[in-house]
Amino acid sequence: MVVREIAPDIFSVGALDFDRRLFDSLIPLPQGTSYNSYLVKGTKKTALIDTVDPTREMDLVTNLVKARVDTIDYLVVNHAEQDHSGSLPMMAELFPKAKVVVNEKCLDMVTHLLDIGSERCMVINDRDTVDLGGKTLEFLITPWVHWPETMLTYAREDRVLFSCDLFGSHMAESTLRVNDWKEVYHAAKRYYAEIMMPFSSSIREHMEKIDTLDIAMIAPSHGPIHTEPNLILDAYRDWISDKVKNEVVIPYVSMHGSTEKMVQYLTEALIDRGIRVLPFNLVVTDIGELAMALVDSATVVIGTPTVIFGPHPQAVYATYLVNMLRPKTRIVSVIGSFGWGGRTVEVLKGMLTRIEPELLDPVYIKGAPGAKDLKDLDNLADAIAKKHREFGILT
Numbered sequence: 001m002v003v004r005e006i007a008p009d010i011f012s013v014g015a016l017d018f019d020r021r022l023f024d025s026l027i028p029l030p031q032g033t034s035y036n037s038y039l040v041k042g043t044k045k046t047a048l049i050d051t052v053d054p055t056r057e058m059d060l061v062t063n064l065v066k067a068r069v070d071t072i073d074y075l076v077v078n079h080a081e082q083d084h085s086g087s088l089p090m091m092a093e094l095f096p097k098a099k100v101v102v103n104e105k106c107l108d109m110v111t112h113l114l115d116i117g118s119e120r121c122m123v124i125n126d127r128d129t130v131d132l133g134g135k136t137l138e139f140l141i142t143p144w145v146h147w148p149e150t151m152l153t154y155a156r157e158d159r160v161l162f163s164c165d166l167f168g169s170h171m172a173e174s175t176l177r178v179n180d181w182k183e184v185y186h187a188a189k190r191y192y193a194e195i196m197m198p199f200s201s202s203i204r205e206h207m208e209k210i211d212t213l214d215i216a217m218i219a220p221s222h223g224p225i226h227t228e229p230n231l232i233l234d235a236y237r238d239w240i241s242d243k244v245k246n247e248v249v250i251p252y253v254s255m256h257g258s259t260e261k262m263v264q265y266l267t268e269a270l271i272d273r274g275i276r277v278l279p280f281n282l283v284v285t286d287i288g289e290l291a292m293a294l295v296d297s298a299t300v301v302i303g304t305p306t307v308i309f310g311p312h313p314q315a316v317y318a319t320y321l322v323n324m325l326r327p328k329t330r331i332v333s334v335i336g337s338f339g340w341g342g343r344t345v346e347v348l349k350g351m352l353t354r355i356e357p358e359l360l361d362p363v364y365i366k367g368a369p370g371a372k373d374l375k376d377l378d379n380l381a382d383a384i385a386k387k388h389r390e391f392g393i394l395t
């Protein structure tokens, strides 16, 4: 690993993980990830902001040796999750005089999750500062930019915002800084969809606080550093807004072809009406791509057959994800086919407890789709187009 100076006496000392392919045993990582850690050297004191995932703690140790660090005064914990703090116990042991800087909520977490003694901790409040000598670190408590204890750290004189998970991307990018904005935009949007979207209302509040800062650089805990902060800030403003796009996402699964025929028919009917369609065959879908499509789409139509008495488990999984990720979806419907009965539509509707979309009449049929069923799909496409026109996203 390498140590790189990102601002005067501020160094990147984290680790790149090119090979990791899954996060939280859930989120695919097609571009790997990085566990960013930053060393801030003042004239009097030194701080380390976040550590790294425990699988890479020797990378961090090596980098600190390369950076000729003989003492650390503050171990700043922006987030207690393992990928940020899993190496904190080792750092606390290597630097026994270092204070572990946490907020009240994080204190509870580092003591319970990481076995850090509370006597090692310095508890800070929102907008508190520490003076490193020529460098002031200011702490912004920003709950739910992933977990309830998350916070950001702002290096005032250098105008660097260490933004924790916020504004991050799962990319092992060796250039350190954003190299190709289009590529990073895609990765950051995917990251937002998978990790931040459930907390969009909290982010909206925190953006007001962030907007009070003069920011030259955003250094997140994952992915490249933003040296043009307005690009990522504007992208977030768009994603957390209530604006939706003229798009229909169709997560679907089919067993014997009937549901697939219905999805194909509806897809064409929607395209005919000027609507962008994003179908996802759940058998082969990367759930990160599905999550990303949910960020902007006005409508979601779930396609599933009935298995024994309810929805196909793949459709249950997708619906659970939609509910958990809490997109700004305004319209939902269900299409599919059953053999002899079941409660598929009621089960799926009952799963959507965290979002409040309008439910359009499902097209849920017995057996293979016939002429009347195709007509019903046309009617569903008309109803979706009408709603999109009302939303002002389809002319």
Ligand code: FEO
Pocket (backbone or CB within 6 Å): 079, 081, 083, 084, 146, 147, 165, 221, 222
């Ligand atoms: Fe980067 Fe919430 O973990």
